[in-house]
Amino acid sequence: MPELPEVETVMRGLEPFLTGAIITKAQKNRPNLRIPFPATIEHDLKGRTITHLRRRAKYILIHLKGGDILVIHLGMSGSVSIIEKGQRYNSQTHDHFVLHLKSGVRVVYNDPRRFGMIFMMAEQDYASHKYFVHLGPEPLGNDFSAPILCARLKGKQASIKQALLDQRVVVGVGNIYACEALYRAGISPMKKAGSIKGEKAELLVQAIRDVLKRAIKAGGSTLKDYKHADGSLGYFQHQFTVYGREKEACQRCDCDINKTGGIKRVVQSGRSTFYCPRKQN
């Protein structure tokens, strides 16, 4: 589920509880998610102090005093909940990992499909780590621009939709926001990635930034302190403009939906794409 805005919102929700916290106990409730938990993770986290959190792509990086990083990826169905001091913890199916903090707070990772990942690495290995070394630019950072995007798309025969899902091109964009950004930019998802240039590229960069920023803002304003009543962090009901709206009227079209059929759904490399054939070409 989670793309950049959701991961960012989860991270912001964790920050006030985790920054400066001391881990008294780390508890894995099964041997693996998509990859095995490190065999010694419980031992390695015990007693550690968290200095700060940050996000890279769709990964949450929890920096520990002493130079290690605890990495969390939410996969498709991962979520994190905060159990505050004194609150009863009603454990749920698929609660796979729990951090107990000296403050009395517990941080619970739940993931039904187990496509998520939790692992550790030394800070010095971050840049060369196999999950991070190939990542493209952060879409909301300074090193994401039309020229940079064009350079990464150059010569690509795959569709622009597929290219936007490729984390080597730009990070954080998943199936939903790829659809939303292409709609906003007026670009057909089927267009060859390598053909996106000039003004089109400028529009696309701006559209990606806009949809992501707006979603983060919506998360922040919808969730009080990023937290639901049940302690879960980060996700909220979000209205998308094209995603999941097959056969609905396109907001930018004033044509007759009975004639046009409205928003279309197609499948590109196994993933649903939603778009308006009249406003995207």
Place this chain on the structure above:
DNA sequence: CTCCTGTCCTGCCGGC
């Protein structure tokens, strides 16, 4: 290299 397919896993929804 690039591109495509298969794969991990559970939950949910619609159709019969």
Place this chain on the structure above:
DNA sequence: TGCCGGCAGGACAGGA
């Protein structure tokens, strides 16, 4: 009511 197929927002490995 229950069963079954299809689908789900990620991202890897492996093969063409």
